[in-house]
Amino acid sequence: MPRLLLLLHTRLALRTTAIILLIVTLLGVVFLALAVYLRAESVQREQQSRIQELLTTVERTAQIGCFLGDRHLAQEVTDGLLSNNIVRAARIEAADGTTLASGRTNPGDPDAATVTRDVFSPFEPGTSVCEITVEPDQDYIDELVAQASNFIGGALLLQLVGIGLCVILVVVRFVTRPITGLSHRLSELEAETGQQLQAPKGNRDDEIGQLVISVNAMIDNLVQSLSEERRLRLEREVEERRYRAIFDNVEAGIFELDGGGFIRSANPAFRRLFGMPGGTNLERHPVAFASLVSDGDGEAQSFVIGDDQGGHDRQWEVALEDGDRKRWVSLILSPLETGRLQGVAHDITERKEAADAAERMAMTDPLTGLGNRRGFDHRLAVMARHHRLYPERCHALITLDFDHFKRINDTYGHQVGDRALNHVGAILADLVRQRDYVARLGGDEFVVLLEGCSERDEIESILTRFLERLRTPLQADDGVEVTVGVSIGIALLGVDADDPQQTVQFSDMAMYAAKRAGRNTWRFYGDASVANAD
Template identity: 60%
Template sequence: MDRLLTLFRTRLALRTATIILLIVGLLGMGFLFLAVQMRASSEQRVQYTRLEELLSTVERTTQIACFLGDRQLAGEVADGLLSNRIVSEVRIVQNSGEVLADSRSSSDSQEAKSIMRAVHSPFEANAQLCQITLVPDQQRIDAIVSEASRFLAMVLLLQLAGLGLCVVVVVVRFVTRPITGIAHRLSELEVETGHKLQAPRGNHHDEIGQLVASVNAMIDHLMTSLSEERRLRLEREIEERRYRTIFDNVEAGIFELDSEGRVIVANSAFRRLFQLEDTFDPHQQAVVLSELASEGGPTFEELAARDSEAGRARQWEMALGSGVLKRWVNILLSRLEEGRLQGVAHDITERKLATDAAERLALTDPLTGLGNRLGLERRLAVIARHHRLHPECHHAFVVLDFDHFKSINDTYGHQAGDTVLEHVAGLLSGLITQRDYLARLGGDEFVIVLDRQERREQVATLLTHFVELLDDPIMIDDTVQIRMGASIGVALLGVDTDDVQEAMHFADQAMYRAKRAGRNTWRFHGESLTSRC
């Protein structure tokens, strides 16, 4: 059964033939039923016609028998009729009711529609003498009918079987075999060689030919895309090798980050730069980029920011290590795809140091090592920003101008002036804290920015101390001693004004007031109050 099912599933011809046979069988059944029905009724009619004919044949003799009332002749007639197997009973009854003959065949037959016919005188056409009744043998007729039907059924069955066989043969010959052939050839075909499929003979112009043509077109297409694919792969390999060479040998560190900021790819330059071991495997140990930095670098939020479109690079500078070994690295990150960033890292320590040095130089007074005017302006800008953000914090601006400094230069020479300036700078530096800023604007004019200085008393204390220190004579050389005096003006940012430049201006004015007041003293701008920070 299973084998049959398998065969049914795998054999197109069998399936087709079965389905066709099924349909033809069903139709045949209907036709057979109709045909048998029609045949039966026609056969029935034929039998009755035959009976009528029989009666006609014996009519004259029957007429004579009736005419003479001859029982023997009537009996002969009845027996003659009964010798026909489809007749089961014959009755000849005279009009007077006298029965001339009543014979029946031996077999008991069921009641059937009998045929009656009036018998006239042989000499007088309109004188009815008796009646002859013929009862057909229904069983016999049925047997004849069923035999005819059987024959019909047999013929139809044979036709059906023949048809099925023909369908199988035709399907196998014209459909299955060409398809099998194509399938076989297709399985042996080596597409890479560009070989084409041959259509079976005689199928060039039909559907099978079309199928073959389609397959060939597909092979062509496949060949084209295959060679294109191969070419692209080759190109890609070259590209990859090229990239790999760059990746491995370039001075810049190349790396990739995932969405958590973890390093997932890193070249050797990156490892060197970030002092990772050569055996570092990103897949084995998780290294978060921001944790490598001692200062600066992108935060997690910055990495996760979605506004960074693909292709647009962002830059950070980050410091690694500390102290003398501190190194600076510039990293450039661009989005590769969702949750994946590509980065390039450069060692910018040298440049950073050089830049820092240059900047320091630009902001420093070469003589004293204090800040210069540019440095002060930078500082004031910082203070202004800080003050805007925290207006409750006060800063003191102190402007110093030494009395009669010009005469020292004139008297003892520039060398002596410089020595004095260096000395004073040293004194001032010793008084202020790390947060405060000290600048020499040129000549003998100094400015101190006291960060978060809220009270005049504090400033006054500091200045008192300074004036005391200044009171000690300065040794120019073994013979020359100079005693210096300074006029000092103070203004408080956040108390006197909220504007930095104005505060500087106020301090300047206060310094002139001190100068006018007899030098070597200090003045605060206005009569301001103390405040807290």
């Protein structure tokens, strides 16, 4: 084993062959497993489809037998099903639960999956007269799956073996052997004497020949390069001392990343900002920058750079966990050299918090804490973009308006009116999902956006629970009970209209239709009464 490992380490041809064999083996296993799995799934689906076809074939006969209660005819249907290899057991039960016919070809698993189909009356299509239950013969199906899988697996295995052997022969003959010979000659070359390489026969005009030309050109320039390298080294030492003075004393965090996203150096300000121990030797024990960052606009893989990435600056804002408080840091990364980035970090927590607070205030209703009209317009624009990308997904827009809200303000005062608004807003926010949106557009008008919701039953279930909770009177001061009524209109983006603004108009029209219908109820824009009013 040690001898084999040494040969693998020192022989390119052997190592290349081993790697190709390993890759071919791994690919063979993966593709073999995938092919077998796909074929098995295909056979399973074919047999399930066949069972459905059998049920369809006997369904008409079963209708007559079940409708007449003819056990003999039902037994013939059962026997016909059992004559197929894929059926192990079959049973026909009448609508009252009695068994009209049953049969089994061999004992089976009592927990085996079954296929059931309701049989409806030939004269009353909506009335079920019996139920056919079929238990597939899983052993027979598994045998079919095994036969198909073995054939596919064998063919694919032979193909992969042939491809692997051909690739190995080509690589050894045209790549590794010439490179091995060139390596031996290069190890004996005395570059300082001006000695040069000779390209192998047959490789003078290809990439290996170009490699030989490049090596010879490198030898010609070697002496000149050595003197230039010494001069550049002195200049670099001066620049490094100058950079180190700035690096250690500047207030901003300065750091360097390698191609894998690991920190290779960091100044004291950066260590303080990210809570890193001051004595950490980052050159010997680099730290992954992604491990220092929690959430933010920059993702972990964004700090990994490749040779094909352009030399342009990139900027992120990342979040750091600092106890119960989240601190935000602005990062600017600039290319330093190939596979190396230089970064500058600034603490922007106060600026970020101020901007977020201003944005929340701009999009939040100060009375209810829900969204306001600006927030609603923003969310509606997001929903519009989502609908353009996924037109098959529909969204519900619900408009709510208080019934006789002015009477509440005039009778009990604006304080009670505000409490009623908060009461309704709290109920709405509690009933909808987290991804949905509730806003107060102004006065006593509310709106709800239900994302990805087009089922009428689901919408009506939410509104039913909403109105039920509204029936509980609101307890005002001095024991006064206030009952709130709401008229509701619903329009569906993607069903009633594809334009969000038109959907808003349709929802508003449906709300007025609810008011005309007696208030404290809802109407869909698609209802006939709303369409006629339009």
